[in-house]
Amino acid sequence: MSQLASAAASFQRIAANPRGVPQSAKAAGLRLVRPVRSRARKAPFVAVVLTVLSVGLVGLIVMSTVLQAQSFESQRLDRQAAELETQQQLLSREVDRLQSPANVARRAIAYGMVPNTNPAFLRLSDGKVLGKPEAAKPGNTNIRSVTP
């Protein structure tokens, strides 16, 4: 122990004066000794490494699974979007058809309405009638049916 203490002391000296290592070491009568066996415990280290590895692995698996699932979901949603787009096109075409002048005219004629060929206007500011209003009569109209 005293040897160790003196070695430690000489080391401190060496540290304080590194240039004088060989001389001071010899002067101190030092010799090589076997390195001190570390008695650090292995278990915590192994546990930490294993934990890191397994968490990483599980994380990787989970992430990969989630991404795959999301990829399938994205494909499904793409298909659904295409489907809905087609449906939307179908419906807007139906709306176009229903609000087309031909369809409106056909329905109006079916209700007994006739186009007005004598335009006249009512001016709201003074209530004056502009033009010569004339009732549109069923027999007196130019479009009796709608040709497709």
Add this chain to the structure above:
Amino acid sequence: MSVSKTVSRRRLRVCLAMMVGVFGVFGARLFQIQGLDASAYAAKAVEAGTKTSTVPAPRGAILDRNGAQLATSVDGMTLTADPSMTSAYAPQIARILREKLGSRIDYFDTIDKLRTPKSKFVYLARDVPAWTAKKALTAIAKANMTGVFSEKETLRTYPGGKLAANLLGYVNGSGKGVAGIEQEYDKTLTGTDGTSTYEVDPNTGARIPMADSTVTKMVPGRDVKTTIDRDLQWYADQRLADAVRESSSDWGLAITMDTKTCQIVQMSQAPTFNADDRTGMTDSNTVSRGVQNVYEPGSVMKTVTMAALADQGKIASDTPIVVPSGMDIDNFHIGDYWEHGVLHLTAAGVIAKSSNLGTIVASQQMSNSVMYNYFRKFGFGQKSGVNLPGESDGILKNGKDWTKANHATIAFGQGVSVTALQMVRAVGAIANAGKMCEPSVVSSTTGADGKQAKVAAKPSKRVVSKDAAATVTRMMEAVTAPDGTAPAAAIKGYRVAGKTGTAWRVDPATGRYIRGQNTVSFMGFAPADNPRFLTYIVLDKPYSNAGGGSTAAPVFHDIMSMALERFGVAPTGSKSPKVAQTW
């Protein structure tokens, strides 16, 4: 000892040599792959692991002036089949297809196609809307039959069917505009296709998440907004089609233009075609007659002659004209459409009664070159400037080469060929107080970002003085008066200026006039004292005794009334001045 040592050494050497050889081969191959063919192999690897798909740019829509869709693009499908798989149950598949696709396919024809021997690919139906095609495919799959496939495509649809078909035009099989606005604005309507490249699993083909992907952005086509009013267009289409049928005409045209802006608000043609279901697509139906068909306009041209004279101060509406009973010019006898002796008509009377002889007498105050220059100023013999493809120049012979007969007949619209749009532009100048502008059918284009680019209107130019235009307008008002040639064109409460036309038809084969065949027309604008709309009706080859006043004027009345009503143009309330027709 020494022998075995030698053997093992030799063995060692042989082994070494073999190993060097093998590694040498490996090395050489490695050098070839890594050093020489590196890029080719890298490309192959990329190809196996990536997928490139085109992102088709949708074609822009064509809209009316209020934004209603006149032409639009939807998802379409082409149905194909592998006859080696379908021949066994061809009738069942054909029945399902016929049920779901209707008249798009023929039942027996489809059976034949599905049984095509020694074939692995046939087309069953093209241009099928995606929703219809999907229904058919689902039904076939439900019946446990295979061998029918589909290919995606873009389908152009025209929700109005025949509505303004000749103006809108149509696209060919590859989606390129080949007529009308579709052709003229093809570049604007067509977008730029994008591409999307991404890494895929070589085995499943599924996209690898988070992997590299490159995307070239797709730029959708721009929407084109026309100046057409859809409802007015429909009404004009109907009214004109009825008139063409009733008068047994070969074809008819109706054009309405806003005289202030020169925007065409409707342009109808009958008979026409349906670009939506591709019916009636014959050459005579798909030609855009308004700009491509030349014909002799007849008496409507008298308005231009009178405007030229009035601009030179050589005529007023009450100028007295002695109208002879007939004229022989260059051995060519010219008369009026009614028999008469010598008449004392005013210039307004000449227009109101549509006297050829009166017009000739008046026009003789102009030399060939002066009259020719005025006709050129009014735009005859030149394109109208409207943005539509295939426009014709019309035919106006150079004034230097005019004979006396040419001068006489051109004054009343024979011996000169025009397009309807040229005629509309010229009389539009009279309606627009002497200033002529170029007709337009498109007002703006809009990109996917909603940014609008206006199509600039070309500046108008003065052709005749304001007074000359007013003088001719007064003469034209006499036409729709009860004693004019077209009282049927009068609209109650409004002042309407107009002019009838009944021109002899030229036989395109012989270049000669055909007796008894006419092109009848009516050109008019309202309100005469503050013109807003001009409408031109042309009916070609109606029944033999049809005239502009009796056949075309009623169509003008109805379409013009509808235009005035739809655009809220109220009557001005003023009364037409009384103009003497005789003296």
